[in-house]
Amino acid sequence: MTEHTADLVVLGGGSGGYAAAIRASELGKSVVLIEQDKVGGTCLHRGCIPTKALLHTAEVADHVRDAAKVGVGASFTGIDPAAVTAYREGIVAKKFKGLEGLLKARGITVVTGSGRLLADHGVAVGDDVYRGTDVILATGSYSRSLPGLELGGRVLTSEGALALEVVPDRVVILGGGVIGVEFASVWRSFGAEVTIVEALDHLVPNEDLALSKGLERAFRKRGITAKLGIRFAGVTQSDAGVQVSLEDGSTIDADYLLVAVGRGPATADLGFEDADVTLDRSFVTVDERLQTSAAHVWAVGDIVPGLQLAHRSFQQGIFVAEQIAGLSPVAVAETSIPRVIYSSPEVASVGLTEAQAREKHGDAVATTEFNLAGNGKSEIIGTAGLVKVVRVTDGPIVGVHLLGDRVGELITEGQLAVGWEAHPEDLAPLIHAHPTQSEALGEAFLALAGKPLHAL
């Protein structure tokens, strides 16, 4: 056994882990980063980046189909799965190389291997032990399934769906959350018949009802079927396809079933509990500074209860690194973390939904909705959608909710409004460039400030 020491040992090289490693090394700490696969983790290799590449391919396919509407001669002749894979893998490879270079340039020691937490801030990798003054756990998450639902063959997780080398004719997607909606969007654009089965009454049920309903309308228009408020009963598969049965007795035949019912924290068999790190339903229990129940052992990212988003992991990694280095970083509230679903149309939000705001503030809540039909740029690019802003009466904006193509890029303004607790009256004088989609946000702020322009 060889023992190595460092100021900081990070277990897991995904978004949370590598961000912590980089920030700690910037602050003068010696850092060991342990990763069993490739640095970059789920987001870079199997999540955010490759799926957004697929969604871009889907967008181009839709533009080609619609080209004649804007006076461009083009004809859609199909998707070339091998070329899509090459494009997607090329993007990931470039980002991976960049990240490896960054870690190297920062002097971070990357150890390849599967780590196991030991008591006294150690992590064992094979016969080696890496002992840090502090340890950060950043082991991420995995695709969950349902009891009795076996993954494999034609029953895919998002990883299998990403790696699929064919365009399916028919797919069923279990779960109308973020992953379900993004893959439904991709496959529909690729030409597949898509059915989503969602146990709750709406798609993206965690979002404001206006966005859920608007997305359902847009998907209906795109020919995507959403079976809502229906539970899955079982699936059988053969060489030819799958048959999915639902609790109402109906069945759906398809080529594949994608299971997208959430992601679980990757905390099993890593020695956490033996090292006095308390778990609650497999998530790591942390205090508001992200410290676990074991002193000098911290946790970041998807293993910490809350939104499982890469940018939250980056922020948490930076936060813990700064604390370890003796700074006093400010904890970011979950409600000011922006959320974007990159389907067509996109769904983007920050802060409280109207229902959450009413739960918190009772009747002292005001909302406004601006339909993108009244926004010139949205008309030009051919997207329907809406902007909804939620405020406390005579108080700050507490929620911004957007639906429409390209609106993901607008949520930053919503984030500033919510994060800075801006009042619509403060924002109303700040003009938005014309014609942009951001004007729709401006209109909503004007309406909430009592002076609507292009609305009644």
Ligand code: NAI
């Ligand atoms: P999710 O929690 O967003 O959605 C899962 C959905 O499955 C829920 O709507 C739930 O009601 C439904 N469900 C659960 N059991 C069911 C059943 N028996 N029958 C039918 N429906 C059932 O989880 P998802 O989509 O798997 O995504 C996992 C995580 O990855 C999320 O936390 C998400 O935030 C993150 N992610 C984020 C992306 C982004 O930011 N654009 C992209 C992809 C994933």
